[in-house]
Amino acid sequence: MNSIATLLAITCMLLLGSSRLLVSIRMVAFQGILLGLLPLFVTDHIGVAAVLLMLTNIGLKSILLPWLLTKALFESGTRREIEPFIGFGASILAGVLLLAVSGYIVNRLQTTAQISSPFTLIAGFFMFFSGLFLLITRRKALTQTLGFLVLENGVFTTGLSLGSEFSVFVELGILLDVFVGIFLMGIMLFHIDREFDHIDADRFNELSDLAVDVGDSEEASE
C-alpha cells in the first residue's frame, strides 16, 4: 500500500509540473482510481460496504468527473495552463518542499499517537497541500477545480490513514457531497465560458471594494 501512496505523491508532482490541462485531468482521474483502491489496503476486513464504497469512488472520481471536465475543457477551447503565478519548475520545487513539510508534520504527529500507516498520511498531507497550492497559483478555473479535487482526495487519504472510519453512511454522504460539488463546478465552467468566453479565474475581479465614492465623505467631514 505504500506503493499506492508513492504513486499518489507522484501524480501530485506531475500535476504541479504539467502545463497541459488534459494531462492534469488524466492525473486526477488516475488519483481517483488509486484512492478507490486505497481502503482495501488500509482495512484488513473487506465487507460489502467497503467494496461498494470503492466502486462508487472510482466510478465518480475517475470516470464521471474527468469526463465532465474534459468536456468543459474542449468546450472552452483552452488547452494549457498559461503562465501560472508560480512557474512549473518552481511549482515542482515547491512540491518537494511541501512533501518535506508533510513528512516533518507526520514525524511530529507520530510522537503523540501511533499512526497505522504514516506513509499514506504523508501522501495525504502532501495531496492536501498541493491541492491548496494549485488553487492558489493557477489561473484557469478548470485547474482550480482540479486543485479542489486533489485537496479533497488529500483529505480523504488523511482520513483513511488516520484510521478514523465512520459508518459507510457518512462516508457515502461525504463522497456524494464532494461529487456534487465538483459537478457544480463543472457546470459553472460551462457558464463561465459562455459569459466571459475565457476561464481565467484571476480575471474575475469585477466584485471588489477598491472603488470608493467620495460623495459621502463631505457629509462625514462636515
Added chain:
Amino acid sequence: MNTAYALIILPVITGIISLFISSERLRRNLLVVVAFVHLFMSIMLCTGAAGELNGSWIGLDHLGRLFLMIVSLLFAGSAIYSMEYLDKHPHFDGPAIAGLRMPGNSNAVFVACMQLFLAAMSLSVMSTHLGLQWIGIEATTLASTPLIYYHRNKRSLEAAWKYMILCSVGIALALMGVFFLAMAASSHVQQFTPVGLALFSGYLKIEWLKVAFIFFLVGYGTKMGLAPMHTWLPDAHSEAPSPVSAMLSGALLNCAFLGLLRIYQVCAAVPGVASFASELLIIFGLISLAISGVFILRQPDYKRMLAYSSVEHMGILALGVGLGGSAIAAALLHAVGHSLVKSSLFLLSGNILAVYASKKIEDIKGLLKTMPVSGALWLAGFFAITGTPPFTTFTSEFAIVRVALQSHSWTIAILYLLFLLLVFIGMLTAFMHMSLGKKGEVEVDGSAGESFWQVLPPVVFLTAALFLGLYLPDFMRSAINGAAVLLGGKPL
C-alpha cells in the same frame, strides 16, 4: 423522531418534485406550503410536542432548537417574500444585464434549490453526529450556489464561483478537522457526537483536539464569514437575489456558527483546551469587527454594506462565545436578533432594488418619501442592526460588554465599542443619505416595492426583534440558557 427526519426528507422530495412541475403558480405555492409545514413541524419539535430526541445521528438539544427555529422562521419569511419577487424582473445594474430576462426554468431551479437548501440547513442543525453535520453544511453550500447564480449574469456568476470555491475549500478544512477530532477521540468514545466526546473528555488527546479545533475554526469560520476568511461573503450576499441573501445571512451563517459551537462544546469540556479555544474566538471576533468597520465606512453599495455588517455580527458572536460566562447566552440571543433584523434588511433592500434598480447608495434618496413603509422599516432596521435600544441586539451587545469587563479585559471592551462606533457612523451616513432628503432627481414609483407580501416579513421580524428587546419569553430564555450551559457558560 419521525418528525425530525421528515423535516429533512420532506423538502428534498418536494424540491425534486418542483423541478418537474410545469405550472409556475403551483410551484411557488408548493414552496410556501412546504415552508409553513416545516415551520409548523419544527415548532412542534421545539415545544417538545413531538417528543424529546437525542439520537446518535439526529437529535435536538437546546442549541439545535434555537437554530432550527431561526432557520425555519426565516425560510417561511423568505418564501412568502419570494412569491412576488419571482414575478418581478428587476432590471439590474451594469450593462451586462440590460434587458436580460430569466429563462423560465431558472425559477424552477430557484424553487427547488430553496427547498434543498432548507433541507440541508435542517440537517446541519439537527445532526448530532459531527460527520453528518459536516455533510449537512457542505450540502448547504451546494444547494445555495445555484441560488446565488439566480440572476444569470457575470457578476452573479463570479460571486457564485468565488462562493463555491472558497466555501468548498473551507469545508474541506473542516472535514480535515473532523478526521483529526476522530483521531483525538480514543477508542473509548462510543458515539462521535459533542455530548459523546464531552463524556470522555478525560481520554481526548489534547494536541489533536487543538489541531482539530483550528481546522474547524478556519473551515467553518470561512463559511461563517469570520475575517479574514470572509472574502466571499460580500460578493455572494450582494449578488444573490434578496430572499436568498436574507437566508444566507440570517440562517446559513448561523448554521456554520453552530458547527463551530459544536466543536467548542467539546473543547469547553476539556480543561486545557477551553481557554485556548476562547482566546482564538476572541481574536477572530475582534478582527472581524475591525475589518467590517473598515469596509462599512464609505461603502458605496448598500447590499455589500449589509453583508459586511453580517461579518461584524459574526464577529460579535465569536467574541461573545469566546468571552464565556453569560456572554455565551448573550451571543446566542444576539444570533437570534441578528438573524431577524438582517434578514428583514435584506428583504427590504430587495424592495428598494426593485424600485430604484441600483445598489449604489448615492443613487437612492428620500426613501421615506418614495416608499414610506419600506423606508421607515429600513431606518428601524438600521437602529436595530446597530444595537440601539430597545431592540434585542442592544441587550446582547450590552451584556457582552459587561462580561468583558467582568473578566477585567478593558482593551477588549473598548476595542469592541470602538469598532461598533465605527460601524455605526458608517451605516448612519449611508442610511441617512438613503432614507432622508428629497425624492431625488430620478422619478420612481415606490408602489412597485411596497406590496403587502413583500413588506409583511420585515414587519414581523422587526417587531419580533423589538419585542425580544423588551421581554424574553420563557421558552426562549430556557432555550438560550440551556444552550449556554451546554457550552459551559452561565445563564443570561
Added chain:
Amino acid sequence: MQQYLVALIIIMAGGVLAFVTRKSRNVSTFLGAGSAILGALVAAWPVARVLLGRADLPVLMLQFPLGEATLKLDAISAFFALPVLCLLIAVSLFSGIDAGHDKHAYDGWLFFNMLSASMLLLLVSANAVLFLVAWELMSVAAFFTIAYRDEIVSARSAGWKYLVASHIGTAALMLLFAMLAAQSAGFEFSQFAAAQLPSGMHSVAFLLALFGFGVKFGLLPLHVWLPDAHAFADAPVSAVLSGAMIKMGFYGLLRILMLLPAPEAFWGWILVVGGLLTGIYAMAMALAQSDLKKVIAYSSIENAGIIMMGIGCSLVAIAWKQPFIAGIAMIGALLHILNHAVCKGLIFLAAGVVYHAMGTRKLEMMGGLARSMPFTAVCFSVAAVAISGLPPFNSFISEFVIFTAGLHTATIKEPTAVLLAFMIMSGLALIGGLAVATYARTFGLVFLGAPRQAKRREISDVIPALRLPFLLLLAAIAVLTLASPWIIKILQSVVLVFMARQTEFTAASMQIESLQAPVVIVVTFSLALIVIVLAAWQIRRRFFSAGDRSDRPTWDCGYAAPDARMQYTSSSFSQTIVDIFSAVVRPYKHGEKVSGLFPQNASFRTDAPDSLLRYLFTPIFSLVDRVLLPLRAFQHGRLHLYICYVAITLLVLLIWKVVVI
C-alpha cells in the same frame, strides 16, 4: 407611580395616534398636542407630591431580558421632571396652536411626544438597562425632531452630527454601566450603590459619566453638535432640546454621583474648570454668530457651563466637608437649571416667531421688529434680561446663589479655597458680562433700530391665541422670581436626598436659612425696581410728556441723509469683543477691502463656524478616513489571494498554537 406611567402612556399613545391621523392635520395636531399637555398635567401631580415630600411613591418593577427593572420617582427625578413638564405644556400649547393656523409649523408629533415620554421615562428608571433604553429612545427621537426638515441639507447634517455625537456619548455610558454592572450583582442602581468598586474605579466611573453625559449638556469640546442642532430644528423642538434634554445630561451625572461614594475633590475641580472654559468659549462664539438661533444655542452651552461650575463647587465642598457651601452651590445649580429651562423655552419660542415672520435667521437682515411685533419683543426682552442673569428676574437669583457660594468659599483661609472662589466669581462675572453683551446685541439688532432690509412681506405679531404659551412662561418666570426663597427651601430637601449617601450633612448643618434672607431682600429689590420704574415711566408719560416730540431723525453727527443700512451691524457690534478672543474664535471674513476716495460698492460678511469643530473634530474624522481607506485594498476581488488568506490563516494558527507548543 402608576399615575406617572399613565401619563407616559398617554403622551406616547397620543403621538402614535397623531402619526396615524397625520393626513388630517387638525386631528393629528389636536391628538398630539392635547395628549402631551394632558400627560404633562397628569404627571405633574405625583411629581409635585414627591417634591413636597408628601409622598414616597412605591417602586414599580418591569420584567426585562436582563432581569427586573425598577421604576422609582425620587426627589431628584421629580425635580428634573419640572422643566420637562413645564416646557412640555408650554411648547405643545404653542405648536399646537401654531400648527392650527400655520401650515408650515412643526407637526412631527410622533417624535416630539416620544422625546418627551422618553425623558420622563429616563427620570424614573432606576435600572441601567432601562436607563439606557430611555436614554437612546430620547436621543433617537431627538434626532428625528432635529432632522425633521430633512429636505434641507443643513438640517440633515445637523442631525448626522448630533446622532454621531450622542452615540459616542452612549458608548461611554455603555462602558460605564457595564463597568458598574460587572462589579455588582445585577443592573439595578440599588445594586450598583451596594457594589464595592476598587478605589481607582470611582474616578474612572465619574470621568466616563462626565464624558457620556457631557455630550448631552455640551461640555467643551463635546458641544459641537449643539449649535447646529438647535439652529436647524424647529423652534418648539429647540426649546425642548435646550430646555429639557440638555438637563437630562445633568440628571444623569447627578444620578451616577449618587451611586458613587463621596466624591474626590478633583472631580469638582474638573467640573469647575470645564464649566468656566465652556461658558467663556460659548459666549465668545455666541458673540461671533450671525444666526439668531445659533446665538441662543451657544447661550445654552454657556448656561450649562454655569451649572457645571455650581455642581463642581458643590462637589469640592463636599470633599472639604463644607455643608453650607456644598448645599447652596448645588441649590444654585439646580435653581439655575429650572430658571434656564423656562427662559430658554420662552426665548426660543420668540425666536421661532421672529424666524417665521422674517423668513430668515440672519441678524444682519433684521431690525426694528419691536414696532411690528411688540408682544414678541416684550417676551424676548424679558427672556433676554433673565438669561443674561440680570436682576430683576429669576436667573439672577440662581446666579446670585452660586455667587454666594463663591463668596463663602473665599472666607476659608486656604489658597485652594480662594482659587476656587476666584474661578467661580471671575467666571460668573466674565460670563455674565459677555452674556449681557450678547443679549443686548441680539435684542437690540433684532427688535430695535430701523429695519435693515426692505420689508418683503407685512410682518405681524403673533395671533392672540398664540400669546397664551408665552404668558404661561412669563408667569413661570414671575413665580420662579417671587417664590425663590420658598423654592430654595424645597431644593434643600432635594439636595439632602442627593447627598444622603456620600455625606452626613443635615438640614441643621446646612443652615439654609442664612441664604434665604438675602434672597428675600434680592427679590424685594427686584420687585421694587420693576414697580417703581413702571410707575415712574407711566407718570412721566401721563403728566410730564407735554411737548415731547418724536418726529426727528436720529442725530447722525450732521450727516444729512442717514439710512437704515448705516446702522451698526451685528458683526461690527461684536467685532471689538471677538477680536479679544481671536485665539479661539476665528470668523471667516468674506469681502474686499474698501479703498480709494470713491470706492466701488463693496460687500462684506463674516461667519464663525465652531472652532473646535473646525480645528479638532474635522481633522480627526478625516484622519480616520485617510487611515482606513487604504485598507479597503484587502478586498481586491482576486480569488487566488482569497484562498491564500485562508491558507495563511491556517498556517499561522498551526505554527503559533501547535508547532510552538
Added chain:
Amino acid sequence: MISLPSILICLAMIVLAPLFPGVINKTKAFFAGRQGPPLLQLYYDIIKMLQKTSVYSETTTVVTRIAPFVILFSTLAAALLVPVAFRNASVSFSGDIILLAYLLGIGRFFMVLAALDTGSAFEGMGAAREVLYSALAEPALFFGLLVLINETSQTSISAIYEKLTVESWWQNPATFLLVAASWMIVLLVENARIPIDDPNTHLELTMIHEVMILDYSGKDLALIEFAGAVKLAIFSSLLVGLVLSGQELALPAQLLVYAAGMLLVSIVVGIVESTIARFRLLHIPKFIVGSGALAIIALILKLSGN
C-alpha cells in the same frame, strides 16, 4: 440688615452726588490754569434740562422712553447697598455687593438697548465698547473683593468694611494698595472718565458713554446725568470705605472724614484726568485687564501672607 441713619446719610450722598463731577472739573481747570465751570454746574444743567421737553428720534421705541428710569432707579437701588460714612449700608446682607454690581449691570443693559434703539452708527459703536469694558471691569472689582473677603472672612461689604481696620492695612499694606489701585481703575472705567473715555470730547467716534446718550434730551438726559453722578458717588464711597477707616469715630466726625474722603477721590480723579492723556481704544482692554491683574497680585500677596 436695614439701618435708618445710613439711609439718611445715603440720601444725603445721593443729593450731593452732582457735586463731585463739579469738583473734578474744578481740579482739571486748576491744573489747566483756567477758572473752569462753577462747582454746581451739574445741578444747573439738571435743573435746566428738567424744564425742557424731550425730542425723540423717530426710529426709537418705548425702550428709549423707559431706559432713563431703569438707569436711574437701578443706580439709586445700588446706592442703598454701599456703606456710607463708615457705617453699615442702608441695606446690607451676605452677597450684597453682587446685587450692587448687577443692579448697575441692568442699568447698563438698558442704556445699551437705548443706544441701539436709535439705530445710529455711532451709538451702536459706543454700546459695543461699553459692554466690552464693563464685562472686563466687573471681574476686576470682584478680584479685589476676594482679597477683602479672605482677609475679614465676611461676605457682606458692610461687614467687610466693619472688620477692615488700620491694623489690617499695616499688616500687609501692599495688598490693600493694589486693591485700592485696581478699584480706582474700575471707578474710572465704570464712570467713563479719562483715560478710558472722554466725557467732553467733540468727536463722537472716540466716545463711549457720551455717544450712547447722544439722542437723549430734556428730562431724560437730566435723569441719566444724575444717575451717572450717583454712580460716581457709589464707587467713590466704596473706595473711601476701603482706604479710610473711621468705625470708632463719633457720627459727626465720621461724616466729616467721609465727606473729605469723597472730595479727595474726586480730586484724585481730576488729577488723573488732567495728567494722563486718553488711551487709544485698542489699549483700553489691556488697561482694564491690567487693573484685574493688580487685584490678582494683591490676592497672591494676601495668600502668601497668611
